[in-house]
Amino acid sequence: MSLVCLKWCKLERSTRKSLALRGNIRDLNQVPVCFQAINNLDLSCLSPWGHPLLESSSNPSLLAKLLSHAFPSVVSLTIYARSPLTLHFLAPEWPKLSHVKLVRWHQRFNAPIGYDFFALFEHCPSLSSIDLSHFYCWTEDLPTAFELYPSIAASLSHLNLLVGHSFTEGYKSHELLSITSACPNLSQLLATCVFDHRFLGFVGDETLLSIASNCPRLSLLHLADSTALSSNSSRADPNNNDEGYASEDARISPTALGDFFESLPLLEELVLDAGNNVRDTWPALELLNAKCPRLKSLKLGQVHGICREIDSSMPAAGVALWKGLESLSIKNSADLTDSALIAISLGCSNLTKFEVQGCNKITKMGMQIFARVLEKTLVDVRISSCKYLNTVCSLQALEPIRDRIQRLHVDCVWESVEQYSQDHEIRGESSSSSHEACGFKDFQTEKRIMMSEEEASLKKKAKCCDGSGNGFSSCSDTWTKLKYLSLWIAVGELLNPIRLAGLENCPILEEIQIKVVGDCRNQQKPVFMAEFGLNSLVNYPQLSRMHFDCGDAIGFALTAPRGYADLSLWERFYLNGIENLNLKELNYWPPQDMDVHQRSLSLPAAGLLSQCRSLRKLFIHGTANEHFMSFFLKIPTLRDVQLREDYYPAPENDTTSEMRVDSCYRFQDALNRRHIPD
Numbered sequence: 001m002s003l004v005c006l007k008w009c010k011l012e013r014s015t016r017k018s019l020a021l022r023g024n025i026r027d028l029n030q031v032p033v034c035f036q037a038i039n040n041l042d043l044s045c046l047s048p049w050g051h052p053l054l055e056s057s058s059n060p061s062l063l064a065k066l067l068s069h070a071f072p073s074v075v076s077l078t079i080y081a082r083s084p085l086t087l088h089f090l091a092p093e094w095p096k097l098s099h100v101k102l103v104r105w106h107q108r109f110n111a112p113i114g115y116d117f118f119a120l121f122e123h124c125p126s127l128s129s130i131d132l133s134h135f136y137c138w139t140e141d142l143p144t145a146f147e148l149y150p151s152i153a154a155s156l157s158h159l160n161l162l163v164g165h166s167f168t169e170g171y172k173s174h175e176l177l178s179i180t181s182a183c184p185n186l187s188q189l190l191a192t193c194v195f196d197h198r199f200l201g202f203v204g205d206e207t208l209l210s211i212a213s214n215c216p217r218l219s220l221l222h223l224a225d226s227t228a229l230s231s232n233s234s235r236a237d238p239n240n241n242d243e244g245y246a247s248e249d250a251r252i253s254p255t256a257l258g259d260f261f262e263s264l265p266l267l268e269e270l271v272l273d274a275g276n277n278v279r280d281t282w283p284a285l286e287l288l289n290a291k292c293p294r295l296k297s298l299k300l301g302q303v304h305g306i307c308r309e310i311d312s313s314m315p316a317a318g319v320a321l322w323k324g325l326e327s328l329s330i331k332n333s334a335d336l337t338d339s340a341l342i343a344i345s346l347g348c349s350n351l352t353k354f355e356v357q358g359c360n361k362i363t364k365m366g367m368q369i370f371a372r373v374l375e376k377t378l379v380d381v382r383i384s385s386c387k388y389l390n391t392v393c394s395l396q397a398l399e400p401i402r403d404r405i406q407r408l409h410v411d412c413v414w415e416s417v418e419q420y421s422q423d424h425e426i427r428g429e430s431s432s433s434s435h436e437a438c439g440f441k442d443f444q445t446e447k448r449i450m451m452s453e454e455e456a457s458l459k460k461k462a463k464c465c466d467g468s469g470n471g472f473s474s475c476s477d478t479w480t481k482l483k484y485l486s487l488w489i490a491v492g493e494l495l496n497p498i499r500l501a502g503l504e505n506c507p508i509l510e511e512i513q514i515k516v517v518g519d520c521r522n523q524q525k526p527v528f529m530a531e532f533g534l535n536s537l538v539n540y541p542q543l544s545r546m547h548f549d550c551g552d553a554i555g556f557a558l559t560a561p562r563g564y565a566d567l568s569l570w571e572r573f574y575l576n577g578i579e580n581l582n583l584k585e586l587n588y589w590p591p592q593d594m595d596v597h598q599r600s601l602s603l604p605a606a607g608l609l610s611q612c613r614s615l616r617k618l619f620i621h622g623t624a625n626e627h628f629m630s631f632f633l634k635i636p637t638l639r640d641v642q643l644r645e646d647y648y649p650a651p652e653n654d655t656t657s658e659m660r661v662d663s664c665y666r667f668q669d670a671l672n673r674r675h676i677p678d
Contacts, residue, residue, distance in 0.1 A: 172201025338366025491518025
């Protein structure tokens with residue numbers, strides 16, 4: 001309305017509360033002054049991306065004052081703070097800031113410990129929330145700053161230190177204790193930790209109990225080992241043995257874990273991903289359920305024994321008793337079986353979101369009964385890295401909620417599961433016999449009757465995913481409400497079978513995320529292979545947004561050895577057919593050469609992307625040659641293009657990037673001179 005009516009335009013400008021600036025830093029002196037009500041401002045994506053915000057100006061202090069004049073009401077700020085000088089100039093201009101998110105993918109400046117935060121803490125006494133999840137700094141920086149500014153630390157209620165991008169090895173126990181003792185009023189704490197007892201400063205029983213003692217008001221707690229947050233965290237840990245256990249146990253006992261939970265009665269969301277084995281946890285989880293009645297979301301990683309072994313004399317226990325739980329994620333739980341999964345579905349009757357990763361004892365039958373029981377509530381499901389759940393089996397297992405599910409992740413594992421049919425029958429019989437003896441009489445009788453009928457039906461259909469073929473016999477029923485689809489696929493695999501696997505009809509699918517992982521150097525040349533298969537997505541009429549992440553595909557960026565293909569051929573292989581999709585927004589991560597630390601757009605990739613005639617937004621998460629960028633000027637509807645080197649360490653200067661600052665200026669000038677049809 002504001003585009004066609006002056007009164008609406010004036011009203012919209014004067015009342016808008018949130019804004020992200022995407023202009024060029026050289027034009028900041030021209031920022032409009034009509035957005036006086038803005039209280040949430042994002043300055044992290046100005047162009048050129050990652051360039052120092054104010055330091056390039058001849059008068060940075062004046063520029064900071066211009067920004068504060070244009071946005072006088074800002075209380076929430078997101079900013080790319082490449083150097084401490086950025087906050088040195090801006091923090092005094094917005095003294096009422098309550099929330100700050102700092103972003104930095106470049107290496108830390110050579111400054112005293114804690115110096116990055118001094119200006120912020122000095123001039124913003126109202127701070128209550130700090131987000132450092134995308135900010136590279138030393139783990140010693142924040143505790144030092146809190147020691148110098150204890151009043152700021154005491155006023156904080158939200159602190160996000162969940163760095164999952166190989167920035168650091170995680171916070172040591174003494175650093176966590178220093179932070180939590182300085183911030184006793186925290187209600188939300190997210191932190192990357194070191195749980196491995198082979199390292200100094202690992203997090204164990206004593207640290208957990210001290211965290212609960214220091215911050216008893218926590219409603220959200222997220223503690224994860226740095227290894228669990230790596231880019232391939234959804235994959236099974238290669239150090240795990242065949243049974244799914246890690247090689248080492250965390251120094252966390254069931255008794256201490258129970259005491260830890262008991263000390264946090266206000267918890268509403270909990271994430272515990274230790275990376276090492278935490279065993280026999282069902283008594284502690286029962287205590288968590290009893291002492292934390294507000295808990296709605298739970299994520300457990302490498303936690304075993306979450307449900308008590310089903311016995312004829314005892315009912316189900318552990319996670320299976322949480323009727324108020326709405327979101328549950330279970331990662332690398334070695335002893336999670338079909339019967340435990342069924343118990344969870346019956347006990348957690350309000351689940352809307354469920355994620356399972358690396359659980360090798362659950363099968364299609366257990367997952368299908370799980371979905372059937374929760375068919376009225378479950379709308380968000382992620383299944384990955386489970387031995388007996390390849391793509392076909394996963395999709396067939398979700399058949400009961402096919403017309404309700406809105407968000408879905410599956411792995412593209414096309415080959416059949418070895419001896420699946422035989423194992424499926426054995427496990428199905430075991431699940432059936434256990435079902436009779438597990439004490440499900442405590443649950444509603446109607447659900448028990450439905451369960452027995454479902455098992456009988458599934459046994460007749462067990463050959464749907466047979467062990468001799470691909471099992472592409474699933475029906476092509478429509479995924480009526482599916483809006484978001486996430487796929488993981490190994491290097492060299494094709495996307496084409498996705499339609500045959502059961503995802504042929506998705507009439508309102510709007511967004512897809514594809515992550516390609518693996519070593520291209522170990523594969524045959526892509527010139528001898530069929531194209532990747534983006535053409536198979538043409539049948540999704542509403543698909544308009546894509547995240548295509550090849551950042552974890554490794555190869556030769558420069559001249560490849562004889563007999564090998566460089567990354568330009570692989571990019572041609574993966575992007576071939578993208579011009580046939582009616583995309584409006586594309587985020588693309590080029591593959592990388594780790595030996596030379598290069599993630600660069602190749603000539604074939606630039607040529608193929610330039611044929612996407614409907615694109616309005618294009619974000620390349622890497623570098624590119626200025627000449628290649630000029631190809632994108634041929635896209636008639638393109639309005640927003642940016643190179644984002646959002647990986648660590650980002651290139652420090654022009655000599656390590658193919659797209660110089662002046663190159664960005666010339667490209668954006670050319671982009672803005674074009675006539676845009678709409």
